[in-house]
Amino acid sequence: MREKEAETNKDIKAKLSPKKFVKNPIKGTKYTIMVSSAKGGVGKSTFAINIAFALQNLGCKVGFLDADIHGPSLPKLIAINEKPKTEDGKFLIPIEKYGAQFISMGFLIDEVTPMIWRGPMVISAIKTLTQRVMWKDLDFIVVDMPPGTGDAQLTFAQEVKVDGSIIISTPQDLALMDVKRGVQMFDKTKVKIIGLVDNMSFFKGDDGKNYNIFGEGGVEKTAKEFNKRFLGKIPINIELREASDLGLPLVYKKPDHEVSKVFLNIASKIREDFP
Numbered sequence: 001m002r003e004k005e006a007e008t009n010k011d012i013k014a015k016l017s018p019k020k021f022v023k024n025p026i027k028g029t030k031y032t033i034m035v036s037s038a039k040g041g042v043g044k045s046t047f048a049i050n051i052a053f054a055l056q057n058l059g060c061k062v063g064f065l066d067a068d069i070h071g072p073s074l075p076k077l078i079a080i081n082e083k084p085k086t087e088d089g090k091f092l093i094p095i096e097k098y099g100a101q102f103i104s105m106g107f108l109i110d111e112v113t114p115m116i117w118r119g120p121m122v123i124s125a126i127k128t129l130t131q132r133v134m135w136k137d138l139d140f141i142v143v144d145m146p147p148g149t150g151d152a153q154l155t156f157a158q159e160v161k162v163d164g165s166i167i168i169s170t171p172q173d174l175a176l177m178d179v180k181r182g183v184q185m186f187d188k189t190k191v192k193i194i195g196l197v198d199n200m201s202f203f204k205g206d207d208g209k210n211y212n213i214f215g216e217g218g219v220e221k222t223a224k225e226f227n228k229r230f231l232g233k234i235p236i237n238i239e240l241r242e243a244s245d246l247g248l249p250l251v252y253k254k255p256d257h258e259v260s261k262v263f264l265n266i267a268s269k270i271r272e273d274f275p
Helices: 002-016 044-057 119-131 151-159 173-188 218-225 238-246 258-271
Strands: 029-036 062-066 095-097 100-104 138-144 164-169 193-204 230-236
Touching: 029 044, 044 062, 044 100, 044 138, 044 164, 044 193, 044 238, 044 258, 119 151, 151 173, 164 173, 164 218, 173 193, 173 218, 193 218, 193 258, 218 230, 230 258
Parallel strands: 029 138, 029 164, 062 100, 062 138, 164 193, 193 230
Antiparallel strands: 095 100
């Protein structure tokens, strides 16, 4: 039994080892940043689209790759319902809007069509999105990752030159259990963690008080536990939600909004890591 367990652990370590793989940069981009959570329902996609426009606000040329194959949300977040064109039937041309470039499997399928795909098909889709898209002179490409630590994450970690990852979580213990797994996965696969973000950190009531609906301080504590940078807290805000539903990200729509300023502050910290 122990021998079998040792062989299983050896197989897992072999899969996680970055030494066997050649990591290729995404063509047409300088830096690739993954936005991950390892946990669903923590506002990762809303964060990702707004941090992309925060980087744009700082003067960067940005692209956005929606890598959530089973649950693509980019078409809604950016209000795009057209299909991307192709170059010679081999390469996808990203759709441009608000001065940025976008690609998602959600552009290629009907909004309500479920993606009932097994792992190999997901990996194939990820390779298409990272190897067969004609990005144009981007400073940053922000990758919205699916939740979990599965095939999509391993494909990126092993085959794509990722320059850094940002981990998003709410402060509650249930979410942080998965976040800790995600931190260890990135450490094992040698993907740099830029920092952790406390999302839906609190709700500011009409009385001016902050209400910690999902708890308090959990993300910052986790960052310290794993010796990672804590990037900041993003509150629950109705205008942030409404802007996402309208397909007009808050940072782009209202860069002077108090929540937009939080995103811009985090983007400035991210920008410091890249020449």
